[in-house]
Amino acid sequence: MQKIRTESLTGIVLRSISVGEADRLVIIVTRERGKFKCLARGVRKPKSKLGGFLEPMHEVLITVQFSRLYPIVKDVRTIGVLNEISNNVPHYLYLMYIAELLESFILEDETNLEIFDLYKFVLKTFNNAHEVNMLILFFQLKLLMLCGYGPELSACVECRSLLNAEDQYFGFVQGGIICPRCMVGIRRTQYVHIFEMNLQYIKLLRLSQRETWNKLQTFKVNSEDIGKLIQIINDYITYVIDRKLKSARFLEFGHI
Ligand SMILES: [Zn+2]
Numbered sequence: 626m627q628k629i630r631t632e633s634l635t636g637i638v639l640r641s642i643s644v645g646e647a648d649r650l651v652i653i654v655t656r657e658r659g660k661f662k663c664l665a666r667g668v669r670k671p672k673s674k675l676g677g678f679l680e681p682m683h684e685v686l687i688t689v690q691f692s693r694l695y696p697i698v699k700d701v702r703t704i705g706v707l708n709e710i711s712n713n714v715p716h717y718l719y720l721m722y723i724a725e726l727l728e729s730f731i732l733e734d735e736t737n738l739e740i741f742d743l744y745k746f747v748l749k750t751f752n753n754a755h756e757v758n759m760l761i762l763f764f765q766l767k768l769l770m771l772c773g774y775g776p777e778l779s780a781c782v783e784c785r786s787l788l789n790a791e792d793q794y795f796g797f798v799q800g801g802i803i804c805p806r807c808m809v810g811i812r813r814t815q816y817v818h819i820f821e822m823n824l825q826y827i828k829l830l831r832l833s834q835r836e837t838w839n840k841l842q843t844f845k846v847n848s849e850d851i852g853k854l855i856q857i858i859n860d861y862i863t864y865v866i867d868r869k870l871k872s873a874r875f876l877e878f879g880h881i
Contacts, residue, residue, distance in 0.1 A: 630691045631699065634658060637707065637744060638681050639724045643669065651679050651698065652728060653687065654744060659735040660728065663689050663696040675701050681724065682708040682748050707748035716751070719761055722872040723747060726765070729866050730772050740771050746838070755842060758851040759833075763841060765858045766833040774865050777801025778831045783810075793827060795820045795857065797864040802827065818864060820857050829854055 636655035644650045647669040654660045668675045678685060678701040685703055689696035711717045727744055731737065747764045754760040769775050780787050781804035782796065794803040796811070797818035803811065811819065829850060832841055859873050 631688060632657070632691070633686060633688045635684070635704065636687055637684050637741070637748070638679055639728050640681055641665070641679055647673075649679065650695065653685075654727060654731065654741055655687075656738060656741050657736065659733065659737060660731045661696065661733050663687070663698050664694075665698040665701075668698075678703050680706075681710065682706070682720065684745065707745060708751055716757065718872060719757060720748075720751065722876070723761070723764060725872045726768065726862065730768060730862075737771065740768065743767050743771065750838065756846060756848065756851065758848055758855060759841065759846055760838070762829070762851055762855050762858065763833045763838060765855065765862065766830065769858075769862065769865070770834060774800070775834060776830070776861065778827060778834060781807055783807035788827070790824060792824070793822045795822045795861075797861050820860075825850060826854055826857075830858075 634655040634657045636653040639652045639654055639660070641649045641651040644664070647667045649665045649668045651663050651665050652660065653663065665675050665679055667673050668679060670676070675698060679698070683703055684705045684707055685701050687698060687702075688700040690699050708720060711720065723744070727740070731740060743764065747760060750760060751757065766775065776795065777800060780802070781793075782799040782801040783803055784807050786804060788802060788804060791805060793805065794808050795801070796803045796815070798815055802822065803819070808819075825847070829846065832844060856876050859876050863873070
C-alpha cells in the first residue's frame, strides 16, 4: 500500500474555485514545489478552520496531504497579506492579470524560486508603485526571462549585428529585434507577429529586462509608451503560450 505523504509548504494563493457544496479548489504557487492545485474541503462552511486563510495574494504556510487526485489541505496559516482585492478597478484587473499570467506560464510541480520571489515582490510593491504600468511591464519581462522566453533586445536576431540608432522591428516568431535590413527579407505572412519599435520603446524594454525595480524607478518614462509596450509584450506572451489570457482583454481597450 502506498504511504500517505504530508508536506508543509510556503505559498501564495493565485485563485480558488468553488467546488461542490462547500469545497474549494485552490491554485497556489509555492517556494518548494512550484504551482499546484489542492482541495480545501468544507472551507465554505461558516465554522471551517481553513476559512479566510486561503484568499488570493495571501502568503500562507500550508500543510497538504498528497492523495491520488488532488492534494488535500489539512492546515493553513497566514504568513502575511501581500495585497488584497482592491476596490480600484484598474488595480484589481492588473492584479488578476499578474496572477493569470503566472498561472498560465509556469508548469505544475516545477520549482522556480526566482519566479516565486518575483511574484511576492510585485504584490508587495504594487500599492506603493509610483508607476503601476511600469511595474507590470517589469513583471512581464522578468517573467519571460525567468521562463526562458526573454526577447533578444541588443542585437538583430537575424544577422546578429548591433542595432543602429534607427527604428527597428520586434518579431514574435524570431523572439526579438529585427533590423530594417533583415526586415526586407521577411515574408508578408509573418507581419501579423511583427511590430515596429522606435528607439525609446527598445530602451524601455531593455531597462525593464535588465534593471532592478529600484534602478528602473529613477528613469523618467512616458506613461503612454509603457501602456503600448504592455500590450505588445502581452501579445508576445499570448503568442508564446499559445492562448489568450482572459484577464488581458482590458489591456486592448486602454482602460488603464
Ligand atoms: Zn539584421
